């Protein structure tokens with residue numbers, strides 16, 4: 051059997067195309083140059099180390115909130131956060147806008163990291179109550 | 187100096203304001219209210235990316251682009267931009283901009299001077315002018331394309347020039363030419379504001395023309411009723427917004443449109459009055475080689491013959507061919523039969539990158555004409571372009587191997603003579619034989635001279651064929667083993683094409699130079715240089731003029747007109763000649779304006795009249811024909827061929843196809859049969875492979891992949907599969923798998939339940955990622971009429987990647 055990638059692993063990988071382990075493997079050949087690397091992403095996003103620290107921590111103190119006024123979903127059709135959220139059911143669409151279901155969200159921050167809006171539309175907030183167990 | 191962090195903040199603030207305003211439909215907040223600090227100067231430009239042609243306001247401070255916002259004054263986008271547009275300023279500031287000319291010595295690209303670079307090109311051309319070719323672009327500005335066209339056809343008597351638009355719009359061109367006798371849509375984007383039904387044929391507008399799609403969705407938000415229909419082979423982001431998603435088997439779109447035409451005739455939905463007054467019927471010619479124009483002219487057929495030819499396409503038969511239920515075919519035919527509805531059709535690469543692309547275009551025009559859904563606002567068949575100036579530069583300027591500017595043809599002796607007159611050339615200067623079209627050009631370049639490869643030197647500008655040509659292992663990669671072939675690439679970043687280049691020229695891009703584009707709706711746009719290019723980068727147009735001048739000085743007679751003057755002689759206001767081939771003096775005058783005014787004289791023949799340059803400076807683009815009024819003002823035309831708007835239609839004619847191929851002011855309704863694709867899935871290769879684009883990246887991604895926000899949002903390519911197909915193979919979501927065709931294989935992660943949703947038996951790969959080149963897999967068999975390759979259909983198989991290769 052080949053190594054299978056967990057759902058979370060896959061979505062994390064999508065957020066980290068130049069993760070060192072992938073760089074070493076031949077499946078993603080080296081860049082011809084120029085495209086941004088891991089330490090070089092959108093300044094408004096959370097630094098990747100923090101994100102890694104949060105990922106998979108179901109007891110995270112954070113949860114995501116979508117700030118509709120900055121979000122592209124309705125004006126020019128963005129769907130990145132809902133596509134890449136690794137937790138089934140943590141995000142849903144309401145009248146075309148992405149919404150976070152706080153009880154399911156683990157606070158992993160991927161949605162914030164991938165949001166391409168000029169003013170990041172995802173806010174990571176301290177949650178008031180403990181999150182529900184992560185569904186498998 | 188403004189840091190990138192500040193840039194983001196500034197762009198963010200302005201962008202957020204624009205979004206909020208656009209959504210709230212309020213008056214825009216003046217830019218002065220936006221806290222972006224002092225010293226920012228603003229100017230207008232069309233967006234660098236797609237064929238929608240939105241206008242942006244570009245904020246410049248200390249010689250750098252520091253902010254971007256949607257232009258409220260632009261009709262196209264009314265202040266809105268898509269995710270690419272908001273970040274367009276950052277396309278200039280990737281860390282690895284090319285800043286020096288580079289020559290390959292012993293396999294390594296080494297810096298050289300501009301003088302050496304220009305001399306090298308000139309010597310290569312002098313040695314064999316007939317073996318030189320230019321591969322250009324729908325991202326060339328209009329003056330750049332015009333200069334290149336004049337240089338090679340009028341100067342070198344060589345017609346080996348073709349743009350990458352051959353890969354995207356050629357079938358739309360042959361479609362329009364053979365139906366209306368003149369290229370480009372009759373309607374415009376205003377149709378989207380007026381239609382009751384919008385049918386998108388293989389067209390993922392939400393991702394490829396997002397701002398245009400938002401115009402339609404906005405109408406719904408306002409409570410208007412508009413029915414959206416997606417006819418496609420894969421569920422996309424567009425499908426989610428549609429009332430009907432109609433999925434068909436790849437290549438069977440021809441059968442569906444024949445099925446609609448058949449029902450229109452048999453069930454009385456045809457608009458007999460419209461057809462009798464404005465249309466003829468045509469079919470493929472018996473002998474396509476009889477005359478050069480035979481494939482576009484076709485043979486006449488009677489209505490009865492047309493009706494008989496359609497008779498096999500009963501709804502039941504079409505269901506068998508296409509997989510679309512007979513009842514759905516009837517539903518579509520009923521819509522067209524309803525004369526009270528206004529129906530707009532749009533398409534893009536689904537029809538065009540099709541080995542029967544010309545026919546797909548013709549049949550779509552055909553059902554609109556047959557039902558009379560034509561010539562009223564909201565009733566139009568309209569192709570959308572992918573590139574910002576596929577229409578303006580490639581199609582109108584005629585930078586194709588068989589065209590001359592303004593819709594003229596190389597093969598027409600009168601047209602050559604007329605062009606020679608306008609260029610003040612001696613008679614007979616323009617070569618009467620057409621040049622190599624894109625696929626042939628690259629095949630000849632990648633074949634050694636002794637085996638008939640008659641292109642030795644190829645100059646690429648503003649495009650990335652090393653990634654975008656189909657079947658790369660055949661038409662691009664063999665160059666590496668042919669040391670006598672010389673590849674010149676004018677670029678802004680290193681790309682898959684510069685990998686094999688012998689000479690790389692660093693170019694200015696977008697607002698680092700003056701420019702003009704022409705978008706999908708016949709809108710010609712203008713902008714000024716706002717910042718300086720980095721290092722020694724220089725304008726593509728200057729590069730062409732400098733080589734022309736060097737050839738002139740070396741004694742190439744073609745570089746002189748019939749009075750012995752250099753082909754590109756420009757004067758300043760005082761009437762003094764300015765040596766613009768010397769870079770420090772290039773911006774002493776506006777070369778764009780000089781070239782454009784010269785080009786304008788070509789545009790009237792096909793009634794594609796352009797206004798003087800200065801009109802475009804004032805406007806956010808104008809749609810041609812732009813005709814001067816009795817009061818001296820210039821008026822654009824929204825709806826061509828319709829009396830109420832097009833000044834060239836005779837009074838009382840209602841609709842007049844004044845460039846009709848049959849010279850009777852009528853359009854042609856074509857019959858074309860449904861046919862099989864060139865390669866279909868079989869036991870060994872059981873999947874259909876489709877390729878395409880994604881919202882975040884523009885074409886080969888060389889610009890957008892260097893923009894951190896876009897890169898993070900869409901970091902690499904993937905292969906989309908139906909989840910059941912993936913699970914059947916035991917693939918986990920995200921697992922790296924191998925996709926294989928008869929032409930190559932490729933490793934990439936599988937993604938299901940992601941962006942798009944292909945049906946069972948189909949896989950999809952986006953082509954933006956230079957590290958995972960799906961064009962090593964594609965077949966690229968060409969449409970026999972347009973010579974445009976099919977990127978959407980070939981047979982593939984998938985397998986598990988070895989764990990430790």
Ligand code: SF4
Nearest residue numbers: 135155156158159161
């Ligand atoms: S932070 Fe919550 S909503 Fe965002 S990606 Fe992670 S789980 Fe999904």
Ligand code: SF4
Nearest residue numbers: 121122128131165171
């Ligand atoms: S990624 Fe950002 S802009 Fe896109 S839908 Fe999500 S919140 Fe909105």
Ligand code: SF4
Nearest residue numbers: 233235236240268271
């Ligand atoms: S829709 Fe096209 S032209 Fe408009 S902002 Fe987006 S990429 Fe630019």
